[in-house]
Amino acid sequence: MQGERESMGDEHLTEASDPADEASTKSHHAVSVSVGAAAESRQRASGDAEDQDIVFDIEHLNVYYGDFLAVSDASLQIRENEITALIGPSGCGKTTVLRCLDRMNDLIESARVEGSIKYHGVDIYGDGVDPVEVRRHIGMVFQKPNPFPKSIYDNIAFGPRIAGFKGDMDGLVEESLRRAVLFDEVKDKLNDPANALSGGQQQRLCIARAIATNPDVVLMDEPCSALDPIATLRIEELMLELKQDYTIVIVTHNMQQAARVSDRTAFFTVDMSRGGQRTGVLVEYDDTGIIFTKPSQKATEDYITGRFG
Amino acid sequence: MVSRTKTLSATDVVQQTLRGRRYDLRAAAFPTALLATLLISLLFLAVLLIDIITDAWSVLSTRGLDFVSSPLSLSAESAGVWQGIVGSLMLAVVVALFSFPIGIGAAIYLEEYAPDNRFTRFINTNIRNLAGVPSIVYGLLGFTIFVGLMKLVGLEGGHAGKNVIAGGLTLASLVLPIVIITTAEALRAVPDSIREAGFAVGATRWEVIRHHIIPSAAPGILTGTVLTLARAFGETAPLLLVGAATGFFSTGNAGFLQKLTGAYTALPVTIFSWSRQPGADFRALTAAAIVVLLAVLLTANATAIILRNRFERKW
Numbered sequence: 353m354q355g356e357r358e359s360m361g362d363e364h365l366t367e368a369s370d371p372a373d374e375a376s377t378k379s380h381h382a383v384s385v386s387v388g389a390a391a392e393s394r395q396r397a398s399g400d401a402e403d404q405d406i407v408f409d410i411e412h413l414n415v416y417y418g419d420f421l422a423v424s425d426a427s428l429q430i431r432e433n434e435i436t437a438l439i440g441p442s443g444c445g446k447t448t449v450l451r452c453l454d455r456m457n458d459l460i461e462s463a464r465v466e467g468s469i470k471y472h473g474v475d476i477y478g479d480g481v482d483p484v485e486v487r488r489h490i491g492m493v494f495q496k497p498n499p500f501p502k503s504i505y506d507n508i509a510f511g512p513r514i515a516g517f518k519g520d521m522d523g524l525v526e527e528s529l530r531r532a533v534l535f536d537e538v539k540d541k542l543n544d545p546a547n548a549l550s551g552g553q554q555q556r557l558c559i560a561r562a563i564a565t566n567p568d569v570v571l572m573d574e575p576c577s578a579l580d581p582i583a584t585l586r587i588e589e590l591m592l593e594l595k596q597d598y599t600i601v602i603v604t605h606n607m608q609q610a611a612r613v614s615d616r617t618a619f620f621t622v623d624m625s626r627g628g629q630r631t632g633v634l635v636e637y638d639d640t641g642i643i644f645t646k647p648s649q650k651a652t653e654d655y656i657t658g659r660f661g
Numbered sequence: 662m663v664s665r666t667k668t669l670s671a672t673d674v675v676q677q678t679l680r681g682r683r684y685d686l687r688a689a690a691f692p693t694a695l696l697a698t699l700l701i702s703l704l705f706l707a708v709l710l711i712d713i714i715t716d717a718w719s720v721l722s723t724r725g726l727d728f729v730s731s732p733l734s735l736s737a738e739s740a741g742v743w744q745g746i747v748g749s750l751m752l753a754v755v756v757a758l759f760s761f762p763i764g765i766g767a768a769i770y771l772e773e774y775a776p777d778n779r780f781t782r783f784i785n786t787n788i789r790n791l792a793g794v795p796s797i798v799y800g801l802l803g804f805t806i807f808v809g810l811m812k813l814v815g816l817e818g819g820h821a822g823k824n825v826i827a828g829g830l831t832l833a834s835l836v837l838p839i840v841i842i843t844t845a846e847a848l849r850a851v852p853d854s855i856r857e858a859g860f861a862v863g864a865t866r867w868e869v870i871r872h873h874i875i876p877s878a879a880p881g882i883l884t885g886t887v888l889t890l891a892r893a894f895g896e897t898a899p900l901l902l903v904g905a906a907t908g909f910f911s912t913g914n915a916g917f918l919q920k921l922t923g924a925y926t927a928l929p930v931t932i933f934s935w936s937r938q939p940g941a942d943f944r945a946l947t948a949a950a951i952v953v954l955l956a957v958l959l960t961a962n963a964t965a966i967i968l969r970n971r972f973e974r975k976w
Contacts, residue, residue, distance in 0.1 A: 459860060461777055488863035498854035500873055510872065511862030558858070565862055 405432040407569055407599045408453060412467035415448050417460065421626065422448050425467075426634040428618055430569075435591060435600045437610035437640065440620035440655070445632020446603045449620075450571050453601060454490040455483035488515055491562030495574040497554035499546035499561070504529075504538050507546045507557055511565040524564060532560035533590055552583025559590065563598065570594065572602040576609065588613050607656055610640065617643040619652045713955075716948030728949055733910065733931070737942035742950050745931035748825065748905070749894055749957075751920075752927055755829020756836060756893045761886055763833075764840025771841070772848040773870055792838035800899030803831025808903055816922050823904025825925040831903050832893040839892065843885025847878040880972035887965040891958050897929040905930040928954045 408430040415423040423445035430436045438446035448457065455476060457463040468475045476486050499507050508525045517524065525542070529535035534556040538549070546557055555575060562570055572591070576584040591600055591613050604610050610617050618637040622630050636643065636652045647653045720728055724741075731741025775781045807830040811822030851874050859869035910924040926934075932954065935947040 454861065456857065456860065459857070484860075484863055484865050487861060492857075492861040494854065494857060494861070496854060498852075498858045500855060500858060501877055510859075510864075514862075514864050514868050514872075561858075561862060 406430070407432050407472065408601075409470040409473075410449075410452075410467070411470075413449065413452065413469065414466040415445070415452060415457065416462075416464040416466075418462040420629060421631045423620075423632040424623065426620075426632075427467075428634060428637045430599065430601055431616070432599050433595055433597075434615040435595050435602060435613050437614035437617045438601065438603045438620060439605075439607060439610050439617060440632070440635075441622060442605075443630050443632065444620035444622050446618075446620045447573055448632065450573055450601060450603050453569070453571055454487050454492050456487075456492065458483050488565055489567050490569045490571060491565060491567035493555070493558050493562050493570065493572045493575045496578050497551055497558050499549070499554050499557050501545065501547060503543045504546050504549070504557060505542040507561050508564045511561060515565055528560040528564040529557075531563055531594070532556045533586065533593075534560055550583075552579050552586060555579060555583070555587060556590065559587070559594075563594070567598065569599045569601065572600065574603050574605060577605060584609070607644075611644050614640045616640055619643060619647075619649075619655060621651055621655070713948045713951050716945055717952045720945045720949035721952065729953060733926070737938075737940065737946055740935075740946055742928060742931055742953055744910075745926050745928040745950065746953070746957075748925045748930075749928045751825045751925065752829045752832055752900075753890050753894060755826060756833045757886075757890060759830060759833035760837050760840050760889070760893075764837050765844050765882060765886075768841045768844035768848060769870065769875075772845050773866070773874065788838045788841050792842060795898075796835055796896055797898045797902070799831055799835040800902030802834065803827060803899055803903040807831055811922075821904075824922045826921060828900050828903045828905055828925065828927070831899050832896055835896065835899060836889045836893050839889050840886060843889065844878075844882050847881025847885060848874060850881055851877045880969055883972070884965045884969040887961055887968065891961040891965075894961065895929055895954065895958060897927075897933050900927055900930050901933070928957070 406429045410429070411427050413423060413426045414421060426445070426449060438450060440446050451457045452465055452469060453471075453476075457465065465477055469477060471486070471490070474481070500510065502510075505525055508528050509521055512521065512524055526535060526539075529538065534553060537553060538544075538557075546554065549557060555578075559570070559575075576587050579587065588609065591602070594600060602610075602614065616638065617640045619635045620632050621635050623633045624630060636647055636649045638647075642648075643652060644656055647656065724731075728741045729746070730743050731739060732743050733745075734740040771781065771785065775784075807827040808822040810830075811817055811824060811827050816822070816824065816826060855873050855877060856869055859873050864872070906924045906926045910926070928950065932947055932950045935943050935950060
């Protein structure tokens with residue numbers, strides 16, 4: 353049974369063909385349960401607990417936009433129920449790396465990816481992997497709040513609806529809004545247009561929308577850069593709460609934010625050695641405490657102490 | 662000495678620095694010249710309108726609605742534009758039926774599906790070129806293709822295929838590039854952040870287009886297509902080539918199919934044929950018909966503006 357579950361967890365990313373897999377993709381709740389179960393069963397099956405909780409295993413990642421190498425040879429592992437922060441100066445490729453994790457870069461025609469990104473052991477750039485299915489497991493929150501020009505309710509309900517959710521939609525909308533700590537502010541105006549909310553509320557709505565499909569991972573691309581400090585604080589508190597249930601990867605320009613919320617920090621910088629091209633490289637990846645107190649690289653230290661960037 | 666330091670107090674110095682620079686003749690002349698160009702264009706329009714309305718006044722004031730509801734006639738006293746209005750409306754229906762689905766479909770494909778390569782760019786450029794092709798050329802195309810097509814499918818009628826369907830198809834191909842361009846612009850106005858939001862919650866391209874892009878672009882598409890219809894409504898030249906009647910004809914009590922395949926005319930064609938008649942009474946009729954045409958076009962434009970304001974979205 354455990355073996356079966358595990359294979360379900362691994363294979364449901366590819367085109368589902370046998371009835372068991374189809375059943376698992378029918379309801380997104382069932383899907384996420386199978387993912388969790390797969391991770392658990394693997395942990396129990398093997399004694400090597402060290403790499404059992406790895407959600408993403410990124411190896412030798414190169415990303416090109418046309419001929420331009422945007423990120424060179426990045427390797428890092430992202431662990432379950434942790435907040436991983438990607439920091440670094442503008443143009444260092446941190447957003448590019450983030451957008452590879454849910455294959456959002458597929459939307460850019462010239463983008464090309466080399467290396468591998470394994471999600472629970474499955475290469476998401478492998479043959480037969482449907483990027484739409486990938487995004488159902490890996491939610492995303494963007495830099496600028498981007499609610500659909502529809503009602504608050506429809507913003508949340510859209511994802512579950514297209515995933516074939518047949519259960520109690522009202523309950524799911526309420527639960528998602530509660531988890532994003534927005535429900536009390538909007539419970540009387542669920543049918544109002546989402547664009548009427550304040551920026552901070554819109555961003556929490558976008559987080560609620562991202563978790564409504566019950567993903568395994570939530571990617572956040574500078575989620576607070578368009579918000580004031582109070583709204584930022586609320587989002588940070590929310591992230592700390594959400595990491596109980598989700599794995600979170602956040603790109604941020606704000607080093608204090610990375611230090612406050614993240615468990616691990618990856619520092620990227622710009623490498624100009626390739627004929628003036630601005631290529632992003634991963635300099636150092638470690639526990640956030642180490643990165644911000646005793647980094648092993650000089651470049652990291654210069655950046656976090658404000659001497660560079 | 663004391664009084665001098667007083668006059669040069671800090672406030673005075675600041676005041677002197679902040680005082681506006683000298684009068685610049687060129688800087689003042691520029692907006693005046695721009696205003697003049699605007700007034701000149703408005704003047705042309707005003708002279709045109711006043712001239713037409715004074716000419717039309719004798720007909721419109723004495724006959725009023727009778728002029729609108731009377732059929733064509735050889736005598737100037739009883740001639741009206743009713744057949745022109747009916748013909749134009751029928752043409753508009755044919756244009757809408759053919760150009761809207763094809764044009765909107767093509768635009769959605771070009772904007773949302775087609776890869777951004779040289780071939781797509783080539784097509785895009787040439788659609789813009791097609792929109793600039795003189796309408797008489799489309800008339801020739803309509804004559805050779807659509808009139809022939811009518812004969813081929815047996816909708817010849819009593820007029821050798823020169824009927825309202827052939828005319829409508831000709832106008833539809835004339836406005837097709839404009840429908841594609843306006844629709845493509847409306848789709849491009851939907852911010853990419855909406856597309857990203859859709860994809861990020863696991864929607865397929867079709868679901869993103871169906872649930873987010875088309876509803877968001879619909880007001881813009883609607884406005885564009887209404888304006889396109891107005892353009893088709895005013896076209897004359899291609900219709901002359903595909904056989905809109907320039908003389909007198911009677912629809913009598915013809916059935917629906919006979920009306921579709923029989924002789925027809927359109928409002929601008931009626932204006933054209935009257936303008937070639939001698940005599941002051943036909944001059945007045947021409948002007949009155951122009952007023953009716955302008956009224957229809959202004960109504961269409963106003964509808965487009967109202968639709969746009971009503972459904973306009975804020976991002």
